[in-house]
Amino acid sequence: MEERQRLNRLRWRCTRRAMLEMDLLLGEFLDRVFPTLAPAQADAFVILADMEDLELWPLVNGSRECTDPVQAEVVALLRNVRVK
Amino acid sequence: MSKLSIPVRKFDAVIVGAGGSGLRAAIQLSEAGLKTAVLSKVFPTRSHTVAAQGGVSASLGNSEEDHWHWHMYDTVKGSDWLGDQDAIEYMCRKAPEVVVELEHFGMPFDRTDEGKIYQRPFGGHMSNFGEKPVRRACAAADRTGHAMLHALYQRNVRANTQFFVEWMALDLIRDQSGQVLGVIALEMETGEVVAFHAKATVFATGGAGRIFYSSTNAFINTGDGLGMAARAGIALEDMEFWQFHPTGVAGAGVLITEGVRGEGGILRNSTNERFMERYAPNAKDLASRDVVSRAMVTEINEGRGCGPNKDFVLLDITHLDPATIMKRLPGIREISIQFAGIDPIKAPIPVVPTCHYQMGGVPTNYKGQVVGDDGTPVRGFYAAGEVACASVHGANRLGTNSLLDLLVFGKASGDTVIENVRSGEIGLKELPADFADRTMARLNRLNTQTGGANVNETRLELQRTMQKHCGVFRFNDMLIEGVAKILDIEKAVARTEIKDKSHVWNTARVEALELDNLIEVAKATMVSAEARKESRGAHVRDDAPDTPANPNGRDDVNWHKHTLWHRDGNRLGFKPVIMKPLSVETIALKTRSY
Numbered sequence A: 001m002e003e004r005q006r007l008n009r010l011r012w013r014c015t016r017r018a019m020l021e022m023d024l025l026l027g028e029f030l031d032r033v034f035p036t037l038a039p040a041q042a043d044a045f046v047i048l049a050d051m052e053d054l055e056l057w058p059l060v061n062g063s064r065e066c067t068d069p070v071q072a073e074v075v076a077l078l079r080n081v082r083v084k
Numbered sequence B: 001m002s003k004l005s006i007p008v009r010k011f012d013a014v015i016v017g018a019g020g021s022g023l024r025a026a027i028q029l030s031e032a033g034l035k036t037a038v039l040s041k042v043f044p045t046r047s048h049t050v051a052a053q054g055g056v057s058a059s060l061g062n063s064e065e066d067h068w069h070w071h072m073y074d075t076v077k078g079s080d081w082l083g084d085q086d087a088i089e090y091m092c093r094k095a096p097e098v099v100v101e102l103e104h105f106g107m108p109f110d111r112t113d114e115g116k117i118y119q120r121p122f123g124g125h126m127s128n129f130g131e132k133p134v135r136r137a138c139a140a141a142d143r144t145g146h147a148m149l150h151a152l153y154q155r156n157v158r159a160n161t162q163f164f165v166e167w168m169a170l171d172l173i174r175d176q177s178g179q180v181l182g183v184i185a186l187e188m189e190t191g192e193v194v195a196f197h198a199k200a201t202v203f204a205t206g207g208a209g210r211i212f213y214s215s216t217n218a219f220i221n222t223g224d225g226l227g228m229a230a231r232a233g234i235a236l237e238d239m240e241f242w243q244f245h246p247t248g249v250a251g252a253g254v255l256i257t258e259g260v261r262g263e264g265g266i267l268r269n270s271t272n273e274r275f276m277e278r279y280a281p282n283a284k285d286l287a288s289r290d291v292v293s294r295a296m297v298t299e300i301n302e303g304r305g306c307g308p309n310k311d312f313v314l315l316d317i318t319h320l321d322p323a324t325i326m327k328r329l330p331g332i333r334e335i336s337i338q339f340a341g342i343d344p345i346k347a348p349i350p351v352v353p354t355c356h357y358q359m360g361g362v363p364t365n366y367k368g369q370v371v372g373d374d375g376t377p378v379r380g381f382y383a384a385g386e387v388a389c390a391s392v393h394g395a396n397r398l399g400t401n402s403l404l405d406l407l408v409f410g411k412a413s414g415d416t417v418i419e420n421v422r423s424g425e426i427g428l429k430e431l432p433a434d435f436a437d438r439t440m441a442r443l444n445r446l447n448t449q450t451g452g453a454n455v456n457e458t459r460l461e462l463q464r465t466m467q468k469h470c471g472v473f474r475f476n477d478m479l480i481e482g483v484a485k486i487l488d489i490e491k492a493v494a495r496t497e498i499k500d501k502s503h504v505w506n507t508a509r510v511e512a513l514e515l516d517n518l519i520e521v522a523k524a525t526m527v528s529a530e531a532r533k534e535s536r537g538a539h540v541r542d543d544a545p546d547t548p549a550n551p552n553g554r555d556d557v558n559w560h561k562h563t564l565w566h567r568d569g570n571r572l573g574f575k576p577v578i579m580k581p582l583s584v585e586t587i588a589l590k591t592r593s594y
């Protein structure tokens, strides 16, 4: 699959989620932060985006901690996203 | 004769939508041995049903005495007498059965000490015909919808339901006689367009809350089922009725739970006034959803809104002890920081009344069959869940009755399909030669459009127009203007342009196709709202106020009827409300007051 196609698929999976909160956060993240990530972080984000909302939301709102260190870096960046 | 041919796959039944209603219908069909396909824009357990936290209602009577007839009364009253009483009786009677069934499918309900399903009170659910609150809501912690979808999905896997994930249904296939023969769908991964030819087609596509600028609904709720039905000549019922939640974060729409006001949160306007004291001197900020929403809109309309555009009010919890906020309102601080950019311990949260739930939809009877204007079933076509209008919610839905609707009518539609297939009433009829032409022409138009309208900008324009002209509190002149504006926007939708013309994972195309559906829902809503000259349930007009002759602005003489919006000619028809229940006496018209 081409890079553009891969990115489009990721965009769909980030912005057609079960919870509005996650559509907003992941969509914003994809636009503003994702292009600046190191390759390992980008891979970690893809794994996070594949999680279900009720797994990912507790990581983002801090009620659960991430065990994988690279994922934890990305989650910290996700927590900093401000949707206006 | 068709110029275009597309691949055809054959099934006994095709279900569009893998939320609670679609999955419940699929269990019936697959377990009965019907070859069943379920199409979904996303992986099933990512459907919007996940967002439901509050619970599902059923008069199990586990915590105190309860009866389906009381539940029925509450639902009729909640609907402001616009709900059909046969369907409401059916749903409330079936509730205990479908909830216990769900338990057997593996749903991890909260339990009482004796091991029964635990039940809690929920707004509008009462005992003994409106006497006092009753515990009727069954929940699995605050993840009821999520747990429900997982239980239903697992059961489907066991029953060999065939899932088509990341497929978007584009149009219904109907023949000359009006019979529905399946759907045409787009596979996102390949861009391939395929016909799903089936004896029965079940719509379970969920709501369309994204027609409003401020919505608690996830982005996926673009009303595809409504758009497809309308394009195929099916009228849409009661589309003027949308439930709004008073406190969505301004801009983002993310829901701030009622619990915030329960813990002492106060609504303030631009002069820092606690304005609810004027509108509801007793209940104040804890008045019912519609009263609070209307007060908020009045403040904004009279120039006392906050912010540079004076278009929101403030929900203030800065006077609460931070420890209380963290303990009693978990998650609210994070939501406010991430979606409003403020820390609610230090500053108030900007909020506006926000679209939450669609009461209207594709008209069905209580068996889940889609019906025409005279109540005759459309052969081969069924619907359940938020896309459908059975009509059990009438002018206003009670909390927890939607998850119940999914279970009851998901199951009922499945059972009716089985009955209709077995009796030979529906079979695999030949596809008309030109069945794909309309869809292929639409796709071709989109691919070749030049100098057209931008999809994102047009959608935004549509959403802003709906919010401004057809929001929680409605004004005659604004509605008239709104109809004209929406028809203008329709012209832009008809000439949307996408730069990317590729096939594989072309999300720009999918979003343009979603907009084709949003516009149909927006037209139906605006036109129906403009026409209904009374206030009833969630539809509240400034020029239909509370008077002794018409309490709450409701006008039963002229408006105790369902609207039916026809895409063709953009016109309205009407049909009577079914007042005769299946076995009990009619619950007679009365003023709705709590």
Ligand SMILES: Cc1cc2nc3c(=O)[nH]c(=O)nc-3n(C[C@H](O)[C@H](O)[C@H](O)COP(=O)(O)OP(=O)(O)OC[C@H]3O[C@@H](n4cnc5c(N)ncnc54)[C@H](O)[C@@H]3O)c2cc1C
Pocket (backbone or CB within 6 Å): B016, B017, B018, B019, B020, B021, B022, B039, B040, B041, B042, B044, B047, B048, B049, B050, B051, B052, B053, B054, B055, B056, B145, B167, B168, B169, B170, B204, B205, B206, B207, B216, B217, B218, B220, B224, B225, B255, B356, B357, B384, B385, B386, B387, B399, B400, B401, B402, B403, B404, B406
């Ligand atoms: C924040 C929130 C909280 C809520 N809380 C409660 C509650 O506590 N209790 C309650 O009773 N109700 C609640 N509701 C309402 C309730 O959750 C919904 O009405 C219900 O879940 C809708 O279920 P559904 O099966 O109709 O559709 P959904 O769950 O929305 O599923 C729709 C399905 O259709 C698919 N689909 C749509 N279009 C297409 C297409 N073109 N092609 C292919 N597939 C398509 C989607 O992929 C999805 O699988 C809440 C709603 C919200 C927004």
